Amino acid sequence: MKKERKLVIAGVGLIGGSFALALRKQNAFERIVGIGRSTATLVRARELGIIDEAAASVAEALEGADLVLIAAPVAQTEAILALIRPHLRPGTIVTDAGSTKTDVVAAARRALGEKIGQFVPGHPIAGREMNGPEAAMPDLYRGKKVILTPLTENAVKDVEYVGATWEACGAKIHRLTPEEHDRVFAAVSHLPHLLAYALVDDIAGKPHAELLFQYAASGFRDFTRIAASSPEMWRDITLANSAALLQELDAYLARLQSLRGHLVSGNGAAIEAVYANAQRARLNWSVSIESAEKQVRQGGES
């Protein structure tokens, strides 16, 4: 008799729940079980058909598991892996969905010890403004990127298995080292979050904040949308990736100081050069992103 394929989701919210729903649709696993801190969330995930059952214990969950996805705030990764370790048998692969990778890899090495080869680090570049199992949807990863940052200890077939599982969700696999990953996301994600939070905090702290917010319009809305994200989650990311983030922040501060100089001296040509360079890059980027998304949609339909 063929063994039942079993998936364990640690954290059945938006990210873990969408992974489960996508794989259920593909019949990639016969059994999907959830573990997590909140019983209410696990009950809800079962009602929504995300998991078949909440495991009674980590031991029970890991029994016969093929794949475990950790989809919890990054600061919890080490504790979850430490719980898993005693029950982690050869043949079970663990992956994660954390937004930072260098710290996650370090945490995994501490928590898993000699079993580190069974952990394949990953990061799906997808999300929604909502959280929790109710927000989960089978198409969340369709056409999105998933970045794997494999370890030298990983078996090639295990990395390929994790990649193929994400591909079954409709995602496109990319590979970076953990350090490359963190440097890239410090620039294009973590720094913008910090900047947006800082701007809203700055405005909210002014004596005439109410007047200011009254006249804030659509440009402000788009610029600050990411400042509505979870402060706990972003505190964790900020701390976990603080070295790369500091480097990006300092480069940006230097750029702002240079622009400030042009403002003081009234150097319109220099200001326009910066703005025009940015506009050109922004337009090129949106054209290439839109054409990539179009290819994915067409590929998905063929």
Added chain:
Amino acid sequence: MKKERKLVIAGVGLIGGSFALALRKQNAFERIVGIGRSTATLVRARELGIIDEAAASVAEALEGADLVLIAAPVAQTEAILALIRPHLRPGTIVTDAGSTKTDVVAAARRALGEKIGQFVPGHPIAGREMNGPEAAMPDLYRGKKVILTPLTENAVKDVEYVGATWEACGAKIHRLTPEEHDRVFAAVSHLPHLLAYALVDDIAGKPHAELLFQYAASGFRDFTRIAASSPEMWRDITLANSAALLQELDAYLARLQSLRGHLVSGNGAAIEAVYANAQRARLNWSVSIESAEKQVRQGGES
């Protein structure tokens, strides 16, 4: 015989064209004429039914005009008003749609001299990502704010007339002094534009820019959307409002330096406090904006 009501639009693009279309729908004017630097744009505006005709000269345009709207980049305001002045008769009111007000008022005083009382400065808080007469739409100002910054030389009835005309477009009138206006928009609009331009310029200048742009996702897209705006227009605004903008930029830089300190010392509680304060303010703002927009929509339907 009742005199024909006549509107002159100087700059028949998105802003001026939408004003004309809205007022035509309300039958607020019997005759709408356009003036501008580009003949092709005036021809297109006529084809689109925005204006009845392109005036052969400024003199002809101003002949019997009740209202003139200047809807051109702010740096051109003084030159346009200087062209208008010799033909500006008592009873004609001039207003504008510029994004800055202190410099526009100073330019108007220089250009109009003793006729300054006929100029009522204004700024509609509305826009689209597209420009030009093709982008004009009669509903652009529906439920949007228009800020008037009246001068001591203005007659009360003239300010009320300009306000009533914008109200006929569906807009809600607010009043600020030119200095208040510029301080508010430096914070909620001009600074975010500068920050978004600076971020994209910063990333585009890095040796691994291509890699970075490849992984930029929806948070980056929203944060940098305003960096796709016209560099010329925003250079003008940046220079025209540089004093207020510098003040906001310096306050923001101080806030970033403080956050940088928390990053260096790994002060997670302080980082979370800033992020949580920003998130709370951002959520409160979006709730109040949405409820105001809902009221406008319901008001418009009743």
